[in-house]
Amino acid sequence: MSTKTVFTTGEAAKICKVSQQTIIRCFDNGSLKGFRVPGSRFRRIPRDQLFAFMRDNGIPTDALESGRKKLLIVDDDEDLVELISDGFQRDGRFDIKTVNNGFDAGMGVREFRPDLVILDVMLPDINGKEVCQRIRSDTALDMVKILCISGMVERDRVEELKAAGANDFMQKPFVIDDLVAHACGLLDMERVVSS
Numbered sequence: 759m760s761t762k763t764v765f766t767t768g769e770a771a772k773i774c775k776v777s778q779q780t781i782i783r784c785f786d787n788g789s790l791k792g793f794r795v796p797g798s799r800f801r802r803i804p805r806d807q808l809f810a811f812m813r814d815n816g817i818p819t820d821a822l823e824s825g826r827k828k829l830l831i832v833d834d835d836e837d838l839v840e841l842i843s844d845g846f847q848r849d850g851r852f853d854i855k856t857v858n859n860g861f862d863a864g865m866g867v868r869e870f871r872p873d874l875v876i877l878d879v880m881l882p883d884i885n886g887k888e889v890c891q892r893i894r895s896d897t898a899l900d901m902v903k904i905l906c907i908s909g910m911v912e913r914d915r916v917e918e919l920k921a922a923g924a925n926d927f928m929q930k931p932f933v934i935d936d937l938v939a940h941a942c943g944l945l946d947m948e949r950v951v952s953s
Contacts, residue, residue, distance in 0.1 A: 762825075765803045772946075773808065774817050775871065775901040784811065818871060820853075827945055830870055831856040832863040832889070833878035833907070838930075842876060845934035851947065860884035864892050867899060874941055879908035879919065887922045894923030903944045907932070 762769070767785065771778040784790035785801050790811045792803035803811075805822070812819045820828075829852045833839050839856050846852040857866045860881045867875060875893070879886035886906050893899050906919050909930040916927045925944055928937060942948070 763805050765805065765808055767801050767803070770803050770808055772901070773822050774812060774815075775873075776817075777900075826851050826853050827874065827947065828853045828870060828872040829855070829941070830863070830866050830872040830875045832858070832860070832866075832875060832881065832886075834858045834882050835878070838878075841934055842937065845938050846941070849938055849942075858882075860886075860889045863889050867893055867902060868896070871899075872902060873945055874903045874905060876937070876941070877904055877906050877924070879906050879910065879915075886924075887919055890919060890922040890924050905937075905941060905944060907937075 765773070767781045768778050770790075771781045774781065781790065781803075782801065785792055785803065790803060791807040792801055794801055809819055809822055811817075812822060820826075829846055831839055831842050831854065833842070833856075836858070839858070843854050843856060846854055855866060855870050855872070857863050858881075860883045863875070863877065863881075866872070877886050877889055881889070886908070890904055890906070893902055893904060904924045904926075906916075906924045906927045907930055908927070919927060926940065928940060
């Protein structure tokens with residue numbers, strides 16, 4: 759578990775789920791305390807200062823506390839949801855929440871603020887493309903990554919999903935470890951090789 763004590767502006771931006779420019783602006787105007795690396799222009803933010811900044815601005819601090827990524831799995835196939843959850847639990851760096859329809863997905867994203875949504879395209883109520891569009895219509899959710907999964911194959915449908923805001927797509931059936939590796943790639947996490 760990484761318990762870093764000092765963060766770069768990029769790392770702080772990821773933790774706060776805001777743009778790096780926002781962090782730099784807050785650093786420069788003094789609302790986010792930190793220091794510059796001697797002899798350079800690099801800004802560094804101590805953990806306690808980042809924590810105070812997040813608390814003062816109503817940003818959930820759990821990402822900083824646990825260092826874990828939040829994952830929302832959206833699929834109406836309960837067996838598959840269980841398989842995916844198990845795969846990410848084995849990785850050990852994820853807090854996982856699951857829902858089984860598009861409506862709950864929309865609610866879940868707003869309340870849970872996941873780092874990543876694994877989204878089945880064929881949901882019982884609304885399709886994955888619409889879920890992507892809803893997530894992307896809310897600028898507060900810009901940092902949320904969306905990985906769509908589906909058994910459908912047409913390339914143009916995949917392009918439509920990406921146009922609607924999906925970051926990536928994986929074809930079902932897939933190997934769970936490949937899905938976890940894919941997710942780690944999207945989240946810029948190091949790949950943990952299970953022994």
